[in-house]
Amino acid sequence: MIRDRKILHSIIYLLLLLGSVVMLAPFAWTVSTSFKTQQHVFDIPPQWIPDPATWDNYTDVWTKAPLLHGFMNSAIIVVFVLTIGLFVSAMAAYAFSKFEFPGKEVIFMALLGTMMIPYSVVMIPQYIGFSELGWVDTLLPLIVPGLFGNIVTIFFFRQFMQGGIPTDLIDAAKIDGCGFFRTFMTVALPISKPAIAAQAALGFMGIWNDFLGPLIYLHTQERQTIQVLIASMQSNYISQSNYPSLMSASLIALVPVILVFFFAQRYFIESMAITGIKG
Structure with missing residues (x-):
């Protein structure tokens, strides 16, 4: 039995190793080509x-x-959306997880339902609206919607707070005279640091790697984000076959x-573990 288990573990580790090699091969080729x-x-x-290796491509x-x-443009979008958007999402999740009010479940399910709407459906109406506001070719269309939170982030925070924040702490804060905002700031927010950090990292990667939004709204080179600039390099700054510079x-x-x-x-591991606990 023990021998069979060791053989099974060896096969699993071998498969994981082969999968890692397959996943890392394109990244290794990118580094090598650069x-x-x-x-x-x-x-x-x-x-x-x-052989020979050169740093000239980077310079x-x-x-x-x-x-x-x-x-700088990508950093501006990331800073505003993450700092304000995560705070708003955490506050909304706190209300959905720890408070009872009429229609709470209906409202929450309606919010989750918006996740099923493809971006291609709302893309043109959003562009028309931002164009009427004069926001096209500015960073505002990429910043302002994110300031009101994200449905996926709200859902994740809600699950975390339901399992990771004991109701007794909330009740104790109320007895001490804390209102909604003070309880959120002094109890819920500090305990939710693992979830906030995990969502901040995921949000950063999503915003930083966003290509479609900046491509639609940003037209001048001075306002383009890093991803759009890289995509336009082959037509504006380097030859189309200069793969080392592109890498x-x-x-x-x-x-x-x-x-x-x-x-x-x-x-990530800490927040995921607590999210799965029901309390």
């Missing part, structure tokens, strides 16, 4: 370790393309995502 010269990109057999793409403007720009844009995920990864 250090290659143009004539060695399609060598057969491929050179996973470039060229940073000087030719306005990546700094793209970084270099992609890795530069990927650095913030890797750093955020690296520092927030422990919160």
